Amino acid sequence: MLLVRLAALVLSIHAASADLGKAVLFANGLKEPLRKLDDITRVATTKTGPKNLDTNSICKTLARQAGCTDDQVTGKEVWYADCDKPWALCRCSDANMSFDTMERRWAKVPVGLRSYGGTLLAVKRDSGCVAYTFGGEYIRFHGDCGSSVFIHEVSHTVDKGFSSTAAFKDGVAKSSCVPDSYANTNYVEDFAQLNVCLTWALRFGVLSDAAGKDAACMAPQYNLLKSDARIKAAQSATQCIPCVRNNCKTRGIDDDEEINTHNITMTQTSMCEFPAAGEDD
Ligand SMILES: *[C@@H]1O[C@H](CO)[C@@H](O)[C@H](O)[C@H]1NC(C)=O
Numbered sequence: 198m199l200l201v202r203l204a205a206l207v208l209s210i211h212a213a214s215a216d217l218g219k220a221v222l223f224a225n226g227l228k229e230p231l232r233k234l235d236d237i238t239r240v241a242t243t244k245t246g247p248k249n250l251d252t253n254s255i256c257k258t259l260a261r262q263a264g265c266t267d268d269q270v271t272g273k274e275v276w277y278a279d280c281d282k283p284w285a286l287c288r289c290s291d292a293n294m295s296f297d298t299m300e301r302r303w304a305k306v307p308v309g310l311r312s313y314g315g316t317l318l319a320v321k322r323d324s325g326c327v328a329y330t331f332g333g334e335y336i337r338f339h340g341d342c343g344s345s346v347f348i349h350e351v352s353h354t355v356d357k358g359f360s361s362t363a364a365f366k367d368g369v370a371k372s373s374c375v376p377d378s379y380a381n382t383n384y385v386e387d388f389a390q391l392n393v394c395l396t397w398a399l400r401f402g403v404l405s406d407a408a409g410k411d412a413a414c415m416a417p418q419y420n421l422l423k424s425d426a427r428i429k430a431a432q433s434a435t436q437c438i439p440c441v442r443n444n445c446k447t448r449g450i451d452d453d454e455e456i457n458t459h460n461i462t463m464t465q466t467s468m469c470e471f472p473a474a475g476e477d478d
């Protein structure tokens with residue numbers, strides 16, 4: 198049932214995504230030109246502990262869908278210096294990313310953005326990286342996924358319907374370009390790539406310089422993110438923002454403990470494929 202629903206959703210995403218048809222600012226994707234994202238200082242881990250996983254836990258459910266059996270999945274809780282709440286990390290025993298790698302790459306995601314993200318799961322992939330976001334909150338990484346992918350996926354959790362507003366679509370209509378060809382996939386991917394650009398620009402420089410051409414072509418949509426109070430807060434926070442996750446909206450707390458898949462709608466909100474392998478830690 199769940200798989201059928203997911204399959205239908207994937208089809209509908211593709212059917213509805215008949216390409217935004219825009220020119221692109223970055224001809225070869227964001228990874229190389231915005232490589233400095235990998236240099237974001239990571240916050241220190243203050244504490245870790247094992248996490249027991251119920252059969253119906255998010256991790257086991259998402260792992261099963263990726264062909265990983267329950268007994269292969271283990272969990273860990275990580276507390277970072279910028280938040281009093283932990284995040285749960287899970288991995289399948291043959292996942293390419295170790296717990297340490299996941300912990301370090303997640304630690305580079307700016308805390309206000311990270312606040313929107315829930316449990317992470319890593320599974321194996323032969324080459325490169327594919328990542329999916331479920332329920333607007335849970336992220337499954339296949340393969341070796343770099344910090345720019347972590348930031349792209351967390352951007353889906355920050356979206357919260359922004360990319361489907363008339364205002365955003367109008368901003369896209371008024372723009373003559375989108376960040377890259379992946380952003381052209383649909384409004385959801387465009388939003389995520391714009392937020393990756395914004396994350397870079399707020400810390401490292403001017404997009405036109407990185408692109409080698411004028412970024413004004415995407416200003417109408419980009420400026421909507423840049424001037425949005427909620428996104429601004431997420432980009433500039435120095436401590437985690439309480440209760441911005443879907444989980445918290447329904448439960449009143451920011452914790453994954455005892456959350457199980459009977460209680461949430463596990464819709465896949467995006468699927469992103471990245472040919473390149475992960476970055477340094
Ligand atoms: C993941 O690990 C497997 C071995 O378990 C290896 O064959 C594969 O190339 C790795 N994938 C990546 C993306 O490094």
Ligand SMILES: *[C@@H]1O[C@H](CO)[C@@H](O)[C@H](O)[C@H]1NC(C)=O
Pocket residue numbers: 457459460
């Ligand atoms: C979540 O599901 C479990 C098991 O199906 C149930 O016992 C629990 O009451 C549910 N929690 C909420 C908040 O609905």
